[in-house]
């Protein structure tokens with residue numbers, strides 16, 4: 024039993040005399056589904072009471088019912104836990120750093136994990152630990168993991184032999200411990216176990232579990248008998264999470280309850296010289312986990328969740344931080360000085376100018392709002408039933424596991440048969456694979472390799488693949504905060520003046536022509552080269568953005584500059600590289616994961632694995648480095664610097680995400696089109712937040728700068744994609760009539776230009792490059808089977824006329840309609856939402872509008888005009904709009920569109 028509700032009045036904390044002596048209590052007024060109740064938090068839980076604010080969600084488990092003057096209330100009992108904002112998922116590692124110092128938690132959040140040797144060595148040792156648990160050969164595991172970290176070691180100028188010796192020493196501690204007699208045959212092990220707690224709002228990944236008990240690995244030394252306190256806290260967090268999971272498989276202790284022992288393995292202890300060090304040199308230290316420790320963990324977690332409730336910043340006074348011994352003291356003082364924050368360590372450095380601080384605070388809050396949204400998305404994992412999740416496109420359920428196979432790289436390939444349903448999950452995504460219950464069952468993070476009748480995913484550990492769930496990650500929030508930190512606290516003053524002040528961008532002069540046949544493209548290249556600060560290239564659909572980017576990069580490299588090429592998606596990065604290679608330039612390095620990078624760009628991919636010196640110089644000496652903006656914030660690329668950063672798809676990036684790329688360079692060029700898709704911002708879409716502040720993130724830096732400095736921009740006006748008739752509407756409505764076909768051939772292209780397409784076989788209504796196909800439609804909200812059927816017929820007409828199915832695309836506004844159409848049209852035809860079509864084109868596009876009455880237009884069909892623009896500009900030779908004219912005409916824009924299409 025638990026009580027759960029919203030705090031109406033946090034009440035006062037006070038001390039009272041009881042039969043057991045003086046005790047603290049906090050009394051809050053809480054609204055639950057059953058009414059308003061007074062909830063008394065006794066003893067240590069009164070501390071949590073001090074953080075409460077109106078509007079917070081409060082949970083008390085196993086409460087006692089009280090009666091006072093005829094009113095029922097609740098109070099904490101012997102076994103109660105109090106949880107504040109359970110929907111905010113606190114990371115175990117964050118609880119650990121908060122225990123060290125709340126400021127440390129905040130600073131880690133801002134500055135991310137830097138590239139330094141202890142971090143890299145720690146990762147290697149952890150990997151070796153996992154390998155040894157899985158029974159790998161000692162020397163082979165050490166050699167393999169060092170090779171895997173080649174690039175990072177190379178960038179740190181580390182000698183691999185010395186590293187090998189050090190890792191060996193650390194790994195010996197693990198090996199020795201594993202082979203100790205204390206481990207019996209029936210000891211069961213699991214490495215790297217992802218745990219999520221619904222009850223406590225905590226998530227984390229335990230290094231290992233042994234007989235259901237948490238084991239944490241530390242690469243430092245500890246010569247005391249007891250583990251360090253923050254380390255104990257970390258292990259205790261996992262114990263708490265394991266308790267809720269009901270143990271792992273059948274490894275749970277028979278009596279249930281949280282595991283009562285934790286183990287810390289201090290691997291450096293084996294490397295210590297007994298003659299020089301005294302104390303307890305054994306690496307493994309066990310400790311018992313009592314209820315007091317578990318409650319402490321939850322109270323600490325509550326402190327974090329309460330602070331994040333309104334994005335406050337910790338001062339260090341919250342805990343007993345000892346600044347004089349802290350190795351982060353200087354950083355802490357600088358950050359508090361620059362951001363004018365209160366801090367126990369004190370402040371140095373002068374505050375940022377008002378405007379910059381205001382920007383930082385606003386963006387920080389927007390990013391944190393985004394993080395909370397991703398947590399809310401996460402909590403839907405348990406708040407929704409499997410069927411609701413499937414209905415919402417958040418899960419694929421009812422999969423039938425087929426087989427599993429251990430691959431050479433140590434990962435498992437799992438296969439399952441699909442039910443044919445669709446969801447938001449796409450190939451290449453990371454999702455949560457489970458045995459049907461991702462919370463209390465067995466779940467593993469999985470990479471989606473193939474989606475179709477048969478589903479293939481890869482995981483670290485095998486799991487019976489019965490269900491896949493969208494995995495909301497708050498990684499992008501972390502990346503945005505580090506980018507903000509780097510831009511404002513480390514960035515150069517001129518750059519900041521330009522971005523947040525009043526400075527105007529400057530341009531030098533450039534001689535010569537770069538692109539002979541297109542004046543606007545030529546101008547764009549000249550501006551990109553001449554820009555001392557930044558230039559903006561505005562490229563409507565098909566106007567040769569990629570071509571222009573490639574030309575600009577080549578010229579920059581010829582001039583001796585080092586270029587960072589970046590974009591929001593891997594696809595755009597690879598497209599730009601392809602254009603470079605088409606223009607005869609391949610002296611580039613592609614940074615990205617094996618899964619992210621397209622097949623044809625794999626030969627240029629810098630795999631982190633290999634000989635450190637060679638890898639580091641390959642990266643350092645590359646005149647062009649290409650990576651997505653999220654990789655630009657990685658610890659490897661954060662160490663690199665460039666003369667120019669050139670960012671494609673910049674209009675789809677939030678400001679902080681753009682900063683991640685441009686922070687790396689002296690000057691930058693942004694390429695995009697603010698009349699196509701804006702950045703996708705979850706918190707803005709979340710109606711539950713009830714405010715419009717998401718706008719801080721949903722406007723891109725590209726759009727802001729083009730508004731503030733129109734002179735720094737060049738618009739590409741001639742498009743190489745669409746027939747004249749197709750582009751006319753978009754040009755008129757969205758580009759002031761400026762968009763024109765680049766050549767007569769582009770303008771006059773027809774389906775009959777395609778090999779094997781005979782004009783006579785196309786029905787009359789499809790002969791014009793743009794057609795409106797009026798259907799009556801049905802009443803369903805997000806689907807329309809009548810449109811779907813009509814679209815399937817039209818597809819058949821095109822195919823009969825000789826158009827290959829691969830050259831036909833269908834766009835629908837809702838995923839449900841995408842699913843309906845997918846089931847009706849033949850194989851090979853691409854059916855998807857607008858977002859998946861941005862950046863691509865087809866000879867034939869059919870658009871389904873799913874609006875049969877004017878009332879349907881009250882909700883957005885294509886969210887906003889920018890999505891409509893994208894939908895209408897994907898077709899090269901034939902565009903068919905399928906909808907109910909009467910309904911669409913109720914909206915002026917859609918009405919004009921229907922008129923244009925029927926002309």
Ligand SMILES: Nc1ncnc2c1ncn2[C@@H]1O[C@H](COP(=O)(O)OP(=O)(O)OP(=O)(O)O)[C@@H](O)[C@H]1O
Pocket residue numbers: 538540541544562563564565566567568569570571743744862863
């Ligand atoms: N100046 C040019 N001369 C000849 N062909 C060009 C020129 N510029 C672009 N093209 C061609 O036009 C086509 C579209 O160009 P590109 O792919 O660069 O467009 P884009 O603006 O990046 O498209 P999208 O809107 O899909 O991002 C390509 O085939 C490209 O080779």
